[in-house]
Amino acid sequence: MTALNTIEEIIEDIRLGKMVILMDDEDRENEGDLMVAAEKVTPEIINFMVSKGRGLLCQTLTETMARQLGLTAMVAHNTEQFGTNFTISIEAAEGVTTGISVFDRARTIQVAAAPQSTPMDIVSPGHVFPIVAKKGGVLERNGHTEAGCDLAQLAGLAPSCAIIEILNEDGSMARRPDLEVFAKLHGLKIGTIADLIEYRRSLLNQKVPRSAKATPRVLEPA
Structure with a gap:
């Protein structure tokens, strides 16, 4: 197996606006x-x-962000595994056309993440699928949703990420060997949610913060 990148390296790329790959456990979604x-x-x-990842484009949001936008759950009773x-689903209320173009979806994601946005700034249904993270982040639920919010906040940015599952060209799920090849081919950092959990745990015991650029800030409740 290829050596993975550190969470610090991944956070730095998130801060710089670069894409990263994060894997969950093999006994989970894998x-x-x-x-x-x-x-x-x-x-x-x-x-x-959307062209290389091939999965469903989603946006992770904290509970606070979802409430601020007036978003309600897709279903009343969640039975997903x-x-x-x-x-x-959502769309930006202004600055978009049909909503499905990459320009429109980028606009929608930016609007949903903006701290000043309100329910008046979005419409539903749309072509972006928000997912709400647990308040405790990956320390409460070890999912990509929580990882997206945690990584962005650790990078000093709005606690929201655009995420998409990576599929192989034949439509099957990309597993770790495939993902390592994908990361190398496209020059992307790759890590695991398990490592992010350990990183967050280590921050809980960190009393003296280092420089903001070298070490992102400790998470606070959303």
């Missing part, structure tokens, strides 16, 4: 997602994600 900070998305990045907390 998948890897492309992730990028929501406030850093561009049409070019979204185009890469891992409890993925989808809300109704």
Whole structure:
């Protein structure tokens, strides 16, 4: 197996607006997602994600962000295996056309992540699928949703990421060997949610913060 990148390296790329790959446990979903900070998305990045990732383009949000946007759950009773907390789909209220182009989806993601946005700034249904993270992040639920919010906040950005599952060209799920090849081919950092959990745990005992650039800040409740 190829050596993975450290969480510090992954956080730095998130801070710089680059995409990263994060994998969950093999006994869970056993998948890897492309992730990028929501406030850093561009049409070019979204185009890469949907054309190369091939999964469902989603946006991770904290509970606070979802409430601020007035988003409600997609279903009243969530019976999905891992409890993925989808809300109704969204579109930016202004600055988009049909909503499906990479330009429109990038616009929607940026609007949803903006701290000043309100329910008036989005409409539903749309072509972006928000997912709400647990308040405790990966320390409460070891999912890509929580990882997306945690990584962005650790990078000092709005706690939201655009994420998409990575599929192989034949449509099958990309597993770790496939993901390592994908990461190398596209020059992307790759890590695991398990390592992010350990990183967050280590921060809980960190009393003296280092420089903000070298070490992202400790997470606070959303």
